[in-house]
């Protein structure tokens with residue numbers, strides 16, 4: 001297969017790809033720029049992207065186009081979304097698609113206002129449980145993250161240049177963490193850009209800039225996460241720990257698992273500030289323990305599928321002990337990594353069902369639903385389990401009387417652990 005790809009690559013020089021700029025706005029004529037074969041091979045694409053690019057090159061002699069589109073506003077989002085995307089001539093325009101209806105009112109209410117020392121920020125006006133939708137917004141602009149090597153085209157700047165005056169001024173009013181950069185447009189988009197990979201039907205990686213979501217500040221132990229909903233063409237912010245009215249909403253600008261040194265290097269370089277959050281201010285020994293817990297959360301998330309399902313009292317007790325250790329570790333580290341919380345709560349629901357412990361099965365199923373919802377937008381079936389755990393196939397497989405009180409004893413230990421509690 002890989003050999004095949006290289007062979008195809010070689011074939012590109014005989015049949016050069018072209019990158020054309022097609023513009024549906026009346027003002028700018030569409031230039032067409034051929035991409036030399038050596039550039040196609042050298043551009044900074046992931047292997048999967050290169051494979052996709054090359055495979056498409058083999059099919060139907062396509063010409064890749066950097067196309068600009070304007071998706072008109074809808075009820076919940078009055079502004080136009082300007083999109084720059086790599087696509088083929090045959091690909092129907094995005095604006096001809098029917099997107100999942102966008103309901104701004106599905107999210108909570110919030111306000112954007114000045115913070116004490118981090119510029120503007122987003123403050124919730126409602127309370128939210130983990131998984132609940134705090135904000136939901138169509139972007140001002142979507143543009144490719146990877147420039148296909150043609151500096152002359154600079155996709156981000158080219159896309160911003162085609163924005164209507166009104167949305168362009170909203171974008172340029174956002175914070176720019178690098179005012180000395182040669183392009184204000186590019187550095188503002190970079191400071192405020194969120195992942196928008198998976199623009200349906202388009203190759204490459206994309207990022208989106210929002211009017212409100214781009215005002216959310218960073219914390220290494222945040223109370224919310226960002227998710228790109230490619231089917232609705234919206235960014236979503238969901239709670240990962242309880243949020244009370246008046247609370248500032250925070251997300252993490254870096255991976256939840258990034259250790260201290262990495263966070264302290266990336267945040268100043270990329271966003272122009274030094275993080276002084278509660279986690280970054282821990283004494284050295286606790287910070288190292290926190291880094292280790294972050295690493296462990298990665299393992300927990302990736303090993304989720306390998307967990308055993310308890311079917312007896314003994315195995316349920318074993319699962320509870322292991323899961324409670326993990327819960328203590330996640331809570332102590334202020335870790336909100338939703339996949340890790342989904343994995344551990346999954347184990348606890350199963351164990352509670354085997355022991356016939358309805359209250360705890362409901363409680364941990366609600367945690368699993370919240371964690372799953374915050375990363376996928378849906379509850380993953382956990383709401384139904386929370387509503388009727390006695391209808392699961394694991395119900396009462398063990399003998400409850402054998403270990404009544406064990407769950408409570410294990411949870412009792414939790415009350416004495418550190419306070420950064422996502423649940």
Ligand SMILES: C[S@@+](CC[C@H](N)C(=O)[O-])C[C@H]1O[C@@H](n2cnc3c(N)ncnc32)[C@H](O)[C@@H]1O
Nearest residue numbers: 118119120175177192214215216217218271273
């Ligand atoms: C995406 S913007 C967030 C909104 C921004 N505060 C504003 O006024 O528009 C990113 C910028 O916010 C500021 N910021 C975000 N989190 C911060 C934090 N924890 N501490 C200090 N500044 C922060 C930095 O200036 C950063 O470049």
